[in-house]
Amino acid sequence: MAIIKRYIKKNGQKKVCYQAQVYVKGFRLKCKTFKNKTEAYVWHDKQKEQFLKNPSEFYQEKESIFFSECFKQYVEEAFPLLKPATKQAYEARFRYFTKGPLSTINMEYLNAKYIHTWINWLKKHHTAKNKRRKTFRHELQLLSAILNWYRNFVDEDFNIPITKQHRQLCHYKPVPPQRPDYYARPEELRDWIKWLKEHRSNPIYWQLATFMVLTGARVGEACGMCWDSIDLKYKQARVIQRMGWDHNTKKPYLEETTKTSASVRVLLLSSELISVLREMKEESENEMALLFTDKQGEALRYNAIQSAFNAGFKALGLPWRSTHILRHSYATGALIATKDISSVQASLGHTSSRMTEKYAKVIALLNNGVAEKTAKFFDIFNKQKVSE
Numbered sequence: 001m002a003i004i005k006r007y008i009k010k011n012g013q014k015k016v017c018y019q020a021q022v023y024v025k026g027f028r029l030k031c032k033t034f035k036n037k038t039e040a041y042v043w044h045d046k047q048k049e050q051f052l053k054n055p056s057e058f059y060q061e062k063e064s065i066f067f068s069e070c071f072k073q074y075v076e077e078a079f080p081l082l083k084p085a086t087k088q089a090y091e092a093r094f095r096y097f098t099k100g101p102l103s104t105i106n107m108e109y110l111n112a113k114y115i116h117t118w119i120n121w122l123k124k125h126h127t128a129k130n131k132r133r134k135t136f137r138h139e140l141q142l143l144s145a146i147l148n149w150y151r152n153f154v155d156e157d158f159n160i161p162i163t164k165q166h167r168q169l170c171h172y173k174p175v176p177p178q179r180p181d182y183y184a185r186p187e188e189l190r191d192w193i194k195w196l197k198e199h200r201s202n203p204i205y206w207q208l209a210t211f212m213v214l215t216g217a218r219v220g221e222a223c224g225m226c227w228d229s230i231d232l233k234y235k236q237a238r239v240i241q242r243m244g245w246d247h248n249t250k251k252p253y254l255e256e257t258t259k260t261s262a263s264v265r266v267l268l269l270s271s272e273l274i275s276v277l278r279e280m281k282e283e284s285e286n287e288m289a290l291l292f293t294d295k296q297g298e299a300l301r302y303n304a305i306q307s308a309f310n311a312g313f314k315a316l317g318l319p320w321r322s323t324h325i326l327r328h329s330y331a332t333g334a335l336i337a338t339k340d341i342s343s344v345q346a347s348l349g350h351t352s353s354r355m356t357e358k359y360a361k362v363i364a365l366l367n368n369g370v371a372e373k374t375a376k377f378f379d380i381f382n383k384q385k386v387s388e
Contacts, residue, residue, distance in 0.1 A: 020044040022051070031156040067110065068103040070150050078149045084255065088247035089138070096122060096139050097146075107150065112161040115143070119169045134173040140166060183332040184325055188318060189213055195312045204300070205308040207276060208292045209326065214273045216330035216348050219323045220244060221263070223300050224254055225291050227284060235274055237267040239349065245302040252299040263349035331359035 020040040022030040030047055034040040075094075079087065097103070102110075102118050122128065122136045144162055151158045184192070193213070196206035211222050217239065224243035231237070241256045242263075258264050269277070280291065292300055306323060313320050327348070334344045335356075345356040 020047075022047045065107050065154075066103070067105045067107060068098070070107055070154070071097050071103075071146060073154070074146045074149050077153070083257070084253070085244050090142055092247060093139050093142050096125070096136075097143070102143075107155070107158065110161060112163055112166070115161060115166055116169070118143075119166060122170075123172050128172070134171065134175050136170045136172070137167070140170050182325070183329040184318070184320065186333070188316070189329065191316055192312045192318065195315060196308065199312070199315070200308055202295055204292050204294070205305070207280060208300070208305065209309065210276055211273065211291070212323070212326040213330060214270055215267045216327050216334065217267065218242070218259070218263075218327060219302070219305065221258070223252070223290070223292055223305075226288055227281065227291060228287050230277060230281075230291070232274055232277060232281065235269040235271075237269055239263060239265050239267060243299060250301055250303050252301060254299070258349070260349070260351060262351045265346065265349045267347065328359050331356060335360040 017033050017035060018037045018040040019031060019033045020043050022044060032040075032043060034043065079090070082090070100118060101121050102114065105114050119136065119140070122139060127133060128136075140162065144160065147158070147160045147162070151160060193206050193209050196209055197203070200206065208219075208222060211217065212219065215222075215237070217225075220242040221239050224241045225237065225239070229238045229240060239258060241254060242258055244253050244255050245251065246253065277291075289297070290299055294300055294304070309323055310321050312318075331344055331348055334347065335341060338344065341353055341356055341360075344360065345353050348356060348359065350356045350359075
């Protein structure tokens with residue numbers, strides 16, 4: 001017997017439901033979801049009673065379906081509902097599922113051993129020799145999404161056989177541990193923005209870098225921002241859309257949505273950033289135009305942004321090769337300056353403070369008096385005055 005509390009997403013909101021599962025001798029025979037716990041218990045007890053009266057009714061043969069058919073159904077039914085960026089990321093990995101050891105496996109017999117064999121097959125794939133590839137973690141995540149969809153919409157009795165061992169096996173090349181100080185210091189950012197000013201003919205790159213450093217906005221949010229979202233008088237910017245880039249052609253496209261619901265937010269702009277934006281505003285005549293464009297007035301390509309940013313990092317001997325380091329740096333700097341994690345979380349658009357803590361790597365520095373207060377509490381050297 002098992003009554004499991006679950007959460008389902010409906011109309012963008014999380015709702016609680018209860019899943020009743022009927023087990024007999026360790027095997028799950030039936031499963032059904034209810035809105036409240038009482039209904040789940042009543043149904044479960046009734047099913048258990050019926051099983052004791054007539055066990056043969058519960059053991060019904062299921063229609064066999066192969067993984068290739070399951071994958072085809074997933075692509076037809078679930079795939080069109082995904083966001084464009086997710087679609088492109090998944091499409092690039094479809095070849096690992098259409099051809100391979102999993103395609104001929106019956107879903108009824110799919111277990112951890114078959115997934116283990118599939119991961120070993122991935123490691124021998126010709127794409128595994130790519131210098132930049134160190135893991136097949138994203139391929140395993142896509143498999144998990146397919147199997148979750150199969151359990152939710154096709155077979156409720158299906159158990160997903162992905163284990164922790166599989167996640168470990170996906171990493172087949174040694175990856176150096178991430179530095180604990182994964183953020184750029186103020187002096188490093190100043191030198192880097194200065195380098196972009198002096199060595200890039202288009203000033204848009206140092207302006208974009210300044211905007212990202214001082215707001216913590218994602219590169220897609222910054223590139224997708226229009227002038228009608230900027231209020232120079234009240235020093236605010238509204239994040240309501242983002243720029244995406246095609247996985248194959250690298251062409252930019254504007255999405256009238258954000259990464260998550262929490263990403264829709266208002267950014268408070270500093271006086272220094274307002275002065276930069278005022279200069280940019282004088283050159284722009286269209287209120288609906290994008291803030292950051294190339295010399296032809298078109299949206300910036302991500303590979304052009306990354307190339308400009310990385311050239312500066314490399315020239316100054318800095319270890320980073322990603323635009324996302326600016327978001328980490330903002331989170332860390334804002335947390336050190338304000339010591340208010342809830343405000344930093346709101347400005348970054350995170351759904352939880354745990355994610356903000358991952359971005360801000362110096363949580364321990366926020367309370368510098370912890371050592372002094374602890375020593376005073378224990379008073380090992382008996383320095384406190386004892387009242388008579």
